[in-house]
Amino acid sequence: MATGQRGADYRGFVLLSILLGTGWEARAGKILYSVSEETDKGSFVGNVTKDLGLQPRELAERGVRIISKGKTQLFSLNPRSGSLVTAGRIDREELCAQSPRCLISFNILVEDKMNLYPIEVEIMDVNDNAPRFLTEEINIKIMENAVPGVQFPLKEATDSDVGMNSLQKYQLSPNRHFSLVVQSGEDGTKYPELVLEKVLDREEEGIHHLVLTAYDGGDPPKSGTASIRVTVVDVNDHTPVFSLPRYQATVPENVPVGTRLLTVSAVDLDEGVNGEVTYSFWKITPELLQIFQLDSLTGELSTLKGLDYEESGFYELEVQAQDGAGSLTKAKVLITILDVNDNAPGVTVTSVSSPVPEDTPPGTVVALFYLQDKDSGKNGEVTCSFPENLPFKLERSIDNYYRLVTAQNLDRERMPMYNITLKATDGGIPPLSTETHISIHVSDTNDNPPTFSDSSYSIYIPENNPRGSSIFSVTAQDPDIDKNAQVTYALAEDTIQGVPVSSYISINSDTGVLYALGSFDYEQFRNLQLRVTARDSGDPPLSSNVSLNLFVLDKNDNAPEILYPTLPTDGSTGVELAPRSAEPGYLVTKVVAVDKDSGPNAWLSYRLLKASEPGLFSVGLHTGEVRTARALLDREALKQSLVVAVQDHGQPPLSATVTLTVAVANSIPDVLADLSSIRTPSEPDDSDLTLYLVVAVATVSCVFLVFVTVLLALRLWRWHKSHGLQASGGGLEDVPASHFVGLDGVQAFLQTYSHEVSLTADSRKSHIIFPQPNYVDTLISQDSIEKSDSLLTSIDFQECKGEAPSAQVSSRPCFFCVPVCAGFSRCQVSPSIAFHLVCWGRASYLKPELADLTNVASRLALRSLSLSLAL
Numbered sequence: 001m002a003t004g005q006r007g008a009d010y011r012g013f014v015l016l017s018i019l020l021g022t023g024w025e026a027r028a029g030k031i032l033y034s035v036s037e038e039t040d041k042g043s044f045v046g047n048v049t050k051d052l053g054l055q056p057r058e059l060a061e062r063g064v065r066i067i068s069k070g071k072t073q074l075f076s077l078n079p080r081s082g083s084l085v086t087a088g089r090i091d092r093e094e095l096c097a098q099s100p101r102c103l104i105s106f107n108i109l110v111e112d113k114m115n116l117y118p119i120e121v122e123i124m125d126v127n128d129n130a131p132r133f134l135t136e137e138i139n140i141k142i143m144e145n146a147v148p149g150v151q152f153p154l155k156e157a158t159d160s161d162v163g164m165n166s167l168q169k170y171q172l173s174p175n176r177h178f179s180l181v182v183q184s185g186e187d188g189t190k191y192p193e194l195v196l197e198k199v200l201d202r203e204e205e206g207i208h209h210l211v212l213t214a215y216d217g218g219d220p221p222k223s224g225t226a227s228i229r230v231t232v233v234d235v236n237d238h239t240p241v242f243s244l245p246r247y248q249a250t251v252p253e254n255v256p257v258g259t260r261l262l263t264v265s266a267v268d269l270d271e272g273v274n275g276e277v278t279y280s281f282w283k284i285t286p287e288l289l290q291i292f293q294l295d296s297l298t299g300e301l302s303t304l305k306g307l308d309y310e311e312s313g314f315y316e317l318e319v320q321a322q323d324g325a326g327s328l329t330k331a332k333v334l335i336t337i338l339d340v341n342d343n344a345p346g347v348t349v350t351s352v353s354s355p356v357p358e359d360t361p362p363g364t365v366v367a368l369f370y371l372q373d374k375d376s377g378k379n380g381e382v383t384c385s386f387p388e389n390l391p392f393k394l395e396r397s398i399d400n401y402y403r404l405v406t407a408q409n410l411d412r413e414r415m416p417m418y419n420i421t422l423k424a425t426d427g428g429i430p431p432l433s434t435e436t437h438i439s440i441h442v443s444d445t446n447d448n449p450p451t452f453s454d455s456s457y458s459i460y461i462p463e464n465n466p467r468g469s470s471i472f473s474v475t476a477q478d479p480d481i482d483k484n485a486q487v488t489y490a491l492a493e494d495t496i497q498g499v500p501v502s503s504y505i506s507i508n509s510d511t512g513v514l515y516a517l518g519s520f521d522y523e524q525f526r527n528l529q530l531r532v533t534a535r536d537s538g539d540p541p542l543s544s545n546v547s548l549n550l551f552v553l554d555k556n557d558n559a560p561e562i563l564y565p566t567l568p569t570d571g572s573t574g575v576e577l578a579p580r581s582a583e584p585g586y587l588v589t590k591v592v593a594v595d596k597d598s599g600p601n602a603w604l605s606y607r608l609l610k611a612s613e614p615g616l617f618s619v620g621l622h623t624g625e626v627r628t629a630r631a632l633l634d635r636e637a638l639k640q641s642l643v644v645a646v647q648d649h650g651q652p653p654l655s656a657t658v659t660l661t662v663a664v665a666n667s668i669p670d671v672l673a674d675l676s677s678i679r680t681p682s683e684p685d686d687s688d689l690t691l692y693l694v695v696a697v698a699t700v701s702c703v704f705l706v707f708v709t710v711l712l713a714l715r716l717w718r719w720h721k722s723h724g725l726q727a728s729g730g731g732l733e734d735v736p737a738s739h740f741v742g743l744d745g746v747q748a749f750l751q752t753y754s755h756e757v758s759l760t761a762d763s764r765k766s767h768i769i770f771p772q773p774n775y776v777d778t779l780i781s782q783d784s785i786e787k788s789d790s791l792l793t794s795i796d797f798q799e800c801k802g803e804a805p806s807a808q809v810s811s812r813p814c815f816f817c818v819p820v821c822a823g824f825s826r827c828q829v830s831p832s833i834a835f836h837l838v839c840w841g842r843a844s845y846l847k848p849e850l851a852d853l854t855n856v857a858s859r860l861a862l863r864s865l866s867l868s869l870a871l
Helices: 008-020 048-054 092-096 667-673 685-725 743-753 772-779 782-793 848-870
Strands: 031-036 042-046 064-068 073-077 084-086 101-111 115-124 137-144 152-155 167-173 179-182 190-196 205-218 223-233 244-254 259-261 277-283 292-294 300-303 316-320 330-336 345-350 365-372 384-385 392-396 401-406 417-426 433-443 456-462 468-473 488-491 503-509 512-516 525-537 543-553 561-564 574-578 587-589 590-595 604-613 618-620 625-628 638-648 655-663 812-813 826-830 834-839
Touching: 031 042, 048 101, 064 073, 073 101, 092 115, 092 574, 167 179, 167 625, 179 205, 244 259, 277 292, 292 316, 292 743, 345 417, 345 433, 365 384, 365 417, 365 433, 456 468, 468 543, 488 503, 503 525, 574 587, 587 655, 604 618, 618 638
Parallel strands: 031 115, 137 223, 244 330, 456 543, 574 655
Antiparallel strands: 042 084, 064 101, 073 084, 101 115, 152 190, 167 205, 179 190, 205 223, 259 300, 277 316, 292 300, 316 330, 345 365, 365 401, 384 417, 392 401, 417 433, 468 512, 488 525, 503 512, 525 543, 561 590, 587 625, 604 638, 618 625, 638 655, 812 826, 826 834
């Protein structure tokens, strides 16, 4: 139970210190309880949880436990009530012998805060021991001539109890010759003495038997007895006398067994048996009889076993010297044991916090331990040390307790575990030391983000890669462990030309492997910038980014593309003109080609692959210019076929070819004569259809000419009827002579036209154009054109989709136009320039070569119409 020796002020100070969180173990007093000895196990001692300001449930939560300095655990904590109870039966005499006050000290540790609270329990004595004499029989020899009043010391009784429960009085059995007196020593010990009351007569009664009883002050009192045997002897005039009233010896504790400590000596002046002195212990416990021995003849005091200062540093003995007649005297022997540094200091680890989070702030207690040394003085002064290169320091707590606290921040990645060697050294000469090892594990916290080995990566991948192929792998290292080191990868949500990056690239979130979702085309884009995020699984998670530049490498996957001459989709070839008078090196045409690839894959070279007339033409290796290699001869064929190859420098190289048709002629009739021979070899010869179309065109043209002639005749007749030929002043004398053009004019027109016509065989877009300068020079003068404008504009051209003629050149579908444009899809009409009508294109039902023939025939019919209108 809690003792009443603590005042209310003291209790209030204790509770206030706990609530305010002050350094209780350093500044506050100890908590004191009391309990009677010999109580049953589990007996209540005190309400610890109440005095510490805790709740019973907090005992386990906060790791509250008892730390005892001794080997035996005398007390324990009741986990339900939080009370301090006895751990077994307590014997006060065993713990404290006859000390007036028996205090048991220990500490209570609150482990979560590494706080110590000192506790003292006073063991209250109960009368559980009766007084006891060291010997059951006391032998006394008294001379028969002893006078009354002589006192004879008796061996006193001992009682292990203290206070009122200890020895209080002696009582002697009734008799005629003796009485009892009790003397008190300086230490309060009571010594019984036998007093002779009546003269003894050995002849009457040689031996007297008495009983000495010792009583304690308990309730009820307890007692112990010893028998006294008094032997009456003849007269002995002298008693032995010691040389010193007190003998003292100081010896170190490490003396060997059997060492002589000192020698007592007594002298008896009597002779004979009365003068023979023997030595023995007068007052000694059974424990001391196992340590010391006294030679009864020589008086030498020696050791029976090794001395131990830690068990006892001082011994007080009493020896007696007795002569043969029974006379005796007493002397004290004081043995002081000197401490020797024979005990190494000990380190008792009380509590260790492991593991310790690496983000633990400096000053956190991680271990609590106790230093002790059984030696005394300098030999018992213990100091503790450990290596200086560790992030810890020592702080002293109460008593000899020390705390190991963090001195700086910990870093698990640098040191995941600390093996700390605590070295305890005493102050002896030579000093003794003890080493104790403590292992402190550092637990991981998420304090490191994943890191990449480089800040950016460059990835090179050839184009036309397989879909789904692995193109690269990124790896981020996280020095943390477990979940804090589990790294996942993700692509940043960026876009490329408005398209998310995830449409091109995907990443394995666990391995960091990048995959191409499609095939890359160097010609589409050449560089792709990505950002990969590495994130760990800590709480909160940490992340880092890395930039990736994806470069698409060009492969020779594009053949050269020929831009000029343009290749029609139906496989026809272009026609280039070369006059027969051309000199060597004359530029006929130029082949222009490009390659969508880059680098060597786009370096182009030109060569003449095939020619109908070898050696006649040459092709520039790098320019693609087609030139005459020599002068053209009259015997050269009108149609020259060239195959030009364009090749890049890729590996393997790719190439394209173009077939050129060069017409060697100086006049258009030569061209027209051979036009029918320029055809695609794969197509069949339709001579019947060609003849039919020519006849049809000629027929339509004749009908049209007749129609125009009749129309003009009607107009002339009306004009003549209105004005008369006489009134006109000579009929046709106002008409310029240049309007009367015959066959020679047509021939001149054709001669001029032959130098400016551009024909393409097998083309869907054939052109026949009449340049204005030729009209001025060959057919119609500018003046005649101006005078004939009124006549030409009177012709109704609204048959072409009902559109009125315009002074501007217009394009109209020619399905319903004048017959001269039959077979063509488009036409141009400029009535202001001598009926300049141009037809081009062909209907889908006409073959290319027929369209060319029809084109020429229509132009001839058109010129005939123009001449007729002029007339």
